[in-house]
Amino acid sequence: MSQSTNPTTQFQTDANRVTADVDRRSFLRSSLRGYQTTRDATQERFLNYESARIAAGDAKWEAIENLDVYLAQFADKLEARGATVHWCSDSAEARDAILDIIKKHDAKSVIKSKCMTTEEIHLNDLLEKEGFEVVESDLGEFIVQLRDEAPYHFVFPAMHLKKEEINTLFQEKLKSINTDDPEELTMVAREVLRQKYLSADIGISGANFGVAETGMISITENEGNARLTTSLPKVHIALMGIEKIIPRLEDLALMLPMLATAGTGQHLTCYNSQLGGPRQDDESDGPVEMHVVLLDNHRTRLLADPEQRDALRCIRCGACLNVCPIFKNVGGHTYGTTYQGPIGSVITPHLRGLKDWKHLSHSSSLCGACSETCPVKIDLHHHLLRNRRDAAGKGQGGLAERTLMLGFTIVMRRPWLYRLTGRLGKLGHVLTKPIHGTRIDPFYAWKKTRDLDDPAKQSFKQYWKSRK
Amino acid sequence: MSRDAILGRIREALSVKTDAHVREVAKQSSHSLPVLANGPDGRTQAVKEFLPFVGESLEDHIAAFNVLSDKLQTEFIVVPTIDSARQTLDQLRQKHQWERVGIHDHELVQSCVDQLPVEFLNTSSNYDAHELEKCDVGISGCDALIAQTASALVTNHSAGGRALSVLPPHHVVVADASQMVTTMADGFAMIREKHHEKWPSFISFITGPSRTADIERVLVLGAHGPKKLTIIMISE
Ligand code: SF4
Numbered sequence A: 001m002s003q004s005t006n007p008t009t010q011f012q013t014d015a016n017r018v019t020a021d022v023d024r025r026s027f028l029r030s031s032l033r034g035y036q037t038t039r040d041a042t043q044e045r046f047l048n049y050e051s052a053r054i055a056a057g058d059a060k061w062e063a064i065e066n067l068d069v070y071l072a073q074f075a076d077k078l079e080a081r082g083a084t085v086h087w088c089s090d091s092a093e094a095r096d097a098i099l100d101i102i103k104k105h106d107a108k109s110v111i112k113s114k115c116m117t118t119e120e121i122h123l124n125d126l127l128e129k130e131g132f133e134v135v136e137s138d139l140g141e142f143i144v145q146l147r148d149e150a151p152y153h154f155v156f157p158a159m160h161l162k163k164e165e166i167n168t169l170f171q172e173k174l175k176s177i178n179t180d181d182p183e184e185l186t187m188v189a190r191e192v193l194r195q196k197y198l199s200a201d202i203g204i205s206g207a208n209f210g211v212a213e214t215g216m217i218s219i220t221e222n223e224g225n226a227r228l229t230t231s232l233p234k235v236h237i238a239l240m241g242i243e244k245i246i247p248r249l250e251d252l253a254l255m256l257p258m259l260a261t262a263g264t265g266q267h268l269t270c271y272n273s274q275l276g277g278p279r280q281d282d283e284s285d286g287p288v289e290m291h292v293v294l295l296d297n298h299r300t301r302l303l304a305d306p307e308q309r310d311a312l313r314c315i316r317c318g319a320c321l322n323v324c325p326i327f328k329n330v331g332g333h334t335y336g337t338t339y340q341g342p343i344g345s346v347i348t349p350h351l352r353g354l355k356d357w358k359h360l361s362h363s364s365s366l367c368g369a370c371s372e373t374c375p376v377k378i379d380l381h382h383h384l385l386r387n388r389r390d391a392a393g394k395g396q397g398g399l400a401e402r403t404l405m406l407g408f409t410i411v412m413r414r415p416w417l418y419r420l421t422g423r424l425g426k427l428g429h430v431l432t433k434p435i436h437g438t439r440i441d442p443f444y445a446w447k448k449t450r451d452l453d454d455p456a457k458q459s460f461k462q463y464w465k466s467r468k
Numbered sequence B: 001m002s003r004d005a006i007l008g009r010i011r012e013a014l015s016v017k018t019d020a021h022v023r024e025v026a027k028q029s030s031h032s033l034p035v036l037a038n039g040p041d042g043r044t045q046a047v048k049e050f051l052p053f054v055g056e057s058l059e060d061h062i063a064a065f066n067v068l069s070d071k072l073q074t075e076f077i078v079v080p081t082i083d084s085a086r087q088t089l090d091q092l093r094q095k096h097q098w099e100r101v102g103i104h105d106h107e108l109v110q111s112c113v114d115q116l117p118v119e120f121l122n123t124s125s126n127y128d129a130h131e132l133e134k135c136d137v138g139i140s141g142c143d144a145l146i147a148q149t150a151s152a153l154v155t156n157h158s159a160g161g162r163a164l165s166v167l168p169p170h171h172v173v174v175a176d177a178s179q180m181v182t183t184m185a186d187g188f189a190m191i192r193e194k195h196h197e198k199w200p201s202f203i204s205f206i207t208g209p210s211r212t213a214d215i216e217r218v219l220v221l222g223a224h225g226p227k228k229l230t231i232i233m234i235s236e
Helices: A007-020 A022-044 A049-065 A067-080 A091-104 A116-120 A123-129 A139-146 A163-174 A182-199 A225-229 A249-263 A299-303 A308-313 A325-330 A341-352 A369-373 A380-393 A398-412 A415-435 A460-466 B002-014 B020-027 B040-049 B058-072 B082-096 B107-113 B129-133 B184-195
Strands: A084-088 A109-112 A133-136 A202-205 A209-211 A216-221 A235-241 A271-275 A289-295 B075-079 B100-103 B119-122 B137-140 B144-146 B151-155 B170-176 B202-206 B228-234
Touching: A007 A022, A007 A325, A022 A249, A022 A325, A049 A067, A049 A249, A049 A308, A049 B020, A049 B040, A067 A084, A067 A209, A067 A289, A067 B002, A084 A091, A084 B002, A091 A123, A091 A202, A091 A235, A091 A289, A109 A182, A109 A225, A116 A123, A116 A235, A123 A133, A133 A139, A139 A163, A139 A182, A163 A182, A182 A225, A182 B129, A202 A225, A209 A249, A216 A225, A216 A249, A225 A271, A249 A271, A249 B040, A249 B184, A299 A308, A299 A341, A299 B002, A308 A341, A308 A380, A325 A341, A341 A369, A341 A380, A369 A380, A398 A415, B040 B184, B058 B075, B058 B228, B075 B082, B082 B107, B082 B137, B082 B170, B082 B228, B100 B107, B107 B137, B107 B170, B144 B184, B151 B170, B151 B184, B184 B202
Parallel strands: A084 A289, A109 A133, A109 A202, A202 A235, A235 A289, B075 B228, B100 B119, B100 B137, B137 B170, B170 B228
Antiparallel strands: A209 A216, A216 A271, A271 B202, B144 B151, B151 B202
């Protein structure tokens, strides 16, 4: 990833590079095909999956449209049970809040379970700079952390890597044995991380849901690393975006199976834990302190958009990435965002500025596969269109786009000019044929990867007139 | 303060109503399928009516639990009496050569393990996590078994704290047939009733042994938690 260049250029460069890597692309595709097969089988078991989506979507609508009430309730309940709630407007505030807690406890080492929100606020960089040892405990996250890379996919962080590459990595960084057996590799990581749980002073987790009614966070996982992270260290910090709220505890009975089915194709993931407060008086273990750090970081800006607040209902299952033809071709790192794929393309312009991130709205074929697959029915591909509209409306389309659109308007308003353009187009096609796809072709940028069919002998208008 | 600032921004944002068209799209179904009433009751009903069907009777539930357990690689053993549960545990002890066993103060657990010739670590009061880590197995109770998902629902109270069911390499759950319920929502309702809203700080649905597929989508059991999960249900 080229960090210094602007996001649009970086996207272009990386997309070109990744699409040319046919081997990696087919590796990705076959892994996503596996996901699809498992998911289809699980979805089959539902009595009525479509209706379940609507009901799940409804839970999140209720939460988002009454977020002020539910969020306050969530915080009050948690505090009543001895947890501390920190309200943070932006990344810097959240980082400071977390750093303060760690310093107050004179902690040395921090163990983390999977939390995309910590990626959003670049927590690891800060903690490492401050001299703390920070270890990611989710296997995929652990692997990308060793590689000094960002997660490739917010649900499958290391999906781009082959077992041979992980073998090399482990040998190099962990002095492990030479093996490319996934089971043995997993056990290597298990052994390394076991000791870390037992010695870590602080456990940091994310939250998949925040239950307003009871003041609990809910964490979904398969490995058990989040359970260990929230059980053994004496302090537990959970970082959570304010949109993660759901109204009632029983809503989880619907949301958790939906998240698993869409996310990995499992009917339920291995551990779904609800944590409400630190160790209570009548309990024998658990952290003595629990801190919940609530993060706004421009989510309220997205909430203020009456159309696109829809996207705050996202439960981060990752399904829209798995079905996206763009994701499959350009891969996760190309996005250069914390949240990749269609949902990332929708929300990043709101969270980080439309000007720099509007190109993501164009990294879509508008096929609608994302909206079709989303377990809470977010209208993703239309939001991409809305972002395009907003960018154009703000005059951010750029000179080329504006000129093109001006030309289009002039032509479309004048039938004679339209006819003339059609004829010139045909002529141009014939004339540029010998240089098609070469650099002197005036339409090189477009034609280098595309073939253009010869135009029909008859125009549509001529055909229409000659019918019958 | 930040709390007021954030809640203030939320209120301001919500003063503009959601675009009617966007709201409508989320409700529409191209399949003209049933849609339940909005709101919490509709959603609880949805769990019963839309999610997988697992029958009404205990036999149905056991059958469903069995099918999913196979898939999950959970060892699900139904035994008639406490006595047979004792025997089963002793067989497991021999097979897996248990020497140290983590347990907790729980009526059913205590009566099932009272004759096991092993060293015990009880996690119901202060204990050393390093010692628990050295145990070969953790044996715990649970609050409910969920037929729809083949899960054991546990809390710190029913499972001897947060760590007993996740730190040792093998977790054994002992349960009673009366604890079998249909959905996760029923499970929550049971805990609600038992604790009168004085919620335990930890609740978890355990669905199979710990797993990962982070390397090339190959399933590996025992990523960080137990490599084995055994659920023993006493049917009488
Ligand atoms: S937008 Fe929908 S499909 Fe995409 S991650 Fe969010 S919930 Fe999943």
